[in-house]
Amino acid sequence: MADVVRVVVTGGAGQIAYSLIPHICKGLIFGPSTMVDLRLLDIEPAKDALKGVVMEIQDSAYDLMASVMATTDVAQAFKDVQVAVLLGGFPRKQGMERQDLIEKNVQIMRLHGQALEQHADRNCKVVVVANPANTNCLVAMKYAPSISPANFSALTRLDHDRLRGMLAAKVTEKSHHKISAKDIRNCVIWGNHSSSQVPDATHAEALVEGKWQAIAPLCNDPQWLEKELVPAVQNRGAAVIAARKLSSALSAANAVACHLRDWVGVTSSSTTGDGMFVSMAVISDGNPYGIPEGLVFSFPVASSNGKCEIVQGLSISTHVRELLDATVAELLAEREMATSIIAA
């Protein structure tokens, strides 16, 4: 990374941004010697809230803060940015159909994709968080044709880390080895960031007594592994909302930070490197694992130094393969809706 990295965060007055800003400004993503030129973009009704966030950033006196700008002007926000975190979107309201949600967000992603095309650095890395994240990413990518599709991703790291956390808790409960999520690696989230996602622990390992070991014997609970774990991860977001009356923000911000750190950052991670992988939604190029071309799909990826590659050749169980069909079908339907909205 350059000495100063230019970063735009859309939805800058929202709750994930509020938890993400310290990660950005304390060197946890781009390293302890990279200054940050931060732009926070939001819409008119959030203008005052945005001002308050800027006051708090100023009051935090971050060592790495080169400058901060709060704006509702898309062109200003995206000017020469090297990293774009797209949190800004239209929330799903009660009674809203998926089609309506996609329609509202297609408009926003079109605007931000066009802004990337017109104003961003050509090598800008983009992570889309706003829901429906995979399809939003596809739309933003479409409107920024001169930025490589390889520079676009959607966030499934939160789901990935939810799976790691649950596995660590189970190993601790069943094997009498006290471990935490950092001791779990090689989980996979396949597909859409929605309840059709496919959490897959087949290749996961736990670090126990200094050795990476297969997860299943350590969990020692085949029923839980086969029947309960998948819905628990799929529904974790809803469980947080039920408990907090607000959606995940602390953990979502941490996931964005880890996603970016492992992809474009300079700090090391315990989850990438030699033979290890994490989950990221990226463009399906070349029919990997039989997934249709051109979907933004969550895969196991190895990422570092600004590059990210789909890890090929993992075995897929019959059960996981059946679940993959549903998430592929949902993404194809979302893509069709987005395409017809764009064409209208």
Ligand code: NAX
């Ligand atoms: P908030 O509602 O707190 O913040 C969203 C912000 O976006 C608001 O300040 C709003 O004014 C702003 N906004 C709306 N339209 C905009 C536009 N056209 N340009 C710029 N800003 C705009 O939501 P928050 O909790 O921060 O969540 C942000 C997004 O992340 C939501 O879409 C949410 O559904 C999604 N999530 C995705 C996750 C993932 O893993 N991919 C997990 C967490 C989260 O649920």
